[in-house]
Amino acid sequence: MVKKCLFPVAGYGTRFLPATKSMPKEMLPVVNKPLVQYGVEEAMGAGMTNCAFVTGRGKRAIADHFDVSYELEHQIAGSSKEPLLDSIRAVIDQGTFTMVRQREMLGLGHAILTGEALIGPEPFGVVLSDDLCINPDGPGVLSQMLDLFEQFRCSVVAVQEVPMDEIHKYGVISGECIQEGLYRVESMVEKPTAGNAPSNLAIIGRYILTPDIFDIIRTTKPGANGEVQITDALQIQAQKGGVIAYKFEGQRFDCGSVPGFVEATNFVFDNFYVKDS
Numbered sequence: 001m002v003k004k005c006l007f008p009v010a011g012y013g014t015r016f017l018p019a020t021k022s023m024p025k026e027m028l029p030v031v032n033k034p035l036v037q038y039g040v041e042e043a044m045g046a047g048m049t050n051c052a053f054v055t056g057r058g059k060r061a062i063a064d065h066f067d068v069s070y071e072l073e074h075q076i077a078g079s080s081k082e083p084l085l086d087s088i089r090a091v092i093d094q095g096t097f098t099m100v101r102q103r104e105m106l107g108l109g110h111a112i113l114t115g116e117a118l119i120g121p122e123p124f125g126v127v128l129s130d131d132l133c134i135n136p137d138g139p140g141v142l143s144q145m146l147d148l149f150e151q152f153r154c155s156v157v158a159v160q161e162v163p164m165d166e167i168h169k170y171g172v173i174s175g176e177c178i179q180e181g182l183y184r185v186e187s188m189v190e191k192p193t194a195g196n197a198p199s200n201l202a203i204i205g206r207y208i209l210t211p212d213i214f215d216i217i218r219t220t221k222p223g224a225n226g227e228v229q230i231t232d233a234l235q236i237q238a239q240k241g242g243v244i245a246y247k248f249e250g251q252r253f254d255c256g257s258v259p260g261f262v263e264a265t266n267f268v269f270d271n272f273y274v275k276d277s
């Protein structure tokens with residue numbers, strides 16, 4: 001029912017300079033797989049096989065990653081290294097990949113609106129690949145959210161409790177708890193101070209959005225940091241009861257920060273990497 005997933009990947013990745021000077025931050029490998037591929041695999045696990053990227057200048061490596069490399073295929077065919085391509089081949093075979101460029105960095109809301117041309121009038125997922133989400137014992141976070149979308153038929157955001165001294169980094173929700181780990185959102189604030197935060201429930205980078213969000217974003221004024229914020233647009237939906245927040249099952253790593261990235265790397269290496277014998 002939700003077939004498309006939007007990946008805003010135009011950001012600069014300044015926290016990882018100089019590594020990200022000429023290379024997209026989304027291509028940084030967590031062990032041996034680029035961050036963005038984890039997000040794409042999670043979306044495909046939820047049946048969202050149509051991946052739409054909102055890219056920018058200097059991001060061509062992402063388009064190349066989700067396309068066949070004939071030279072490489074030719075070189076590696078029949079060799080012992082060939083299985084290393086299995087995961088990306090599977091992704092490429094299952095999906096379609098479309099791109100549009102965000103010409104100016106005017107915020108996440110603006111990036112999502114730029115993706116409208118690729119999405120059209122249907123509900124869609126959004127993955128911020130900086131947030132790496134792993135649920136080793138069950139379905140991925142987007143799959144969990146899709147079940148809720150099918151039940152509630154409104155926008156769904158993933159949330160996590162965070163310490164109050166980190167709350168200013170996030171969009172924050174408050175709402176009525178309607179069942180364990182599930183909230184009908186009443187208000188949302190982007191990057192509040194600890195004193196202004198309505199709760200300790202921070203939005204993390206997974207959304208399922210209903211397509212009316214595009215018209216709402218069109219009329220959303222710049223907010224926190226002078227940027228058009230998706231949180232502000234969602235607040236309009238929330239006022240009509242149209243947003244559910246969900247405390248997901250699984251672990252989330254903030255790979256937009258160096259410590260979070262290192263933590264993710266250690267976790268994936270210890271739990272998933274098949275070491276050579």
Ligand code: G1P
Nearest residue numbers: 108131170171202203204205231
């Ligand atoms: C974005 C969103 C914010 C959300 C966060 C999750 O912020 O605007 O609401 O909490 O992602 O990672 P950014 O990290 O781009 O500043």
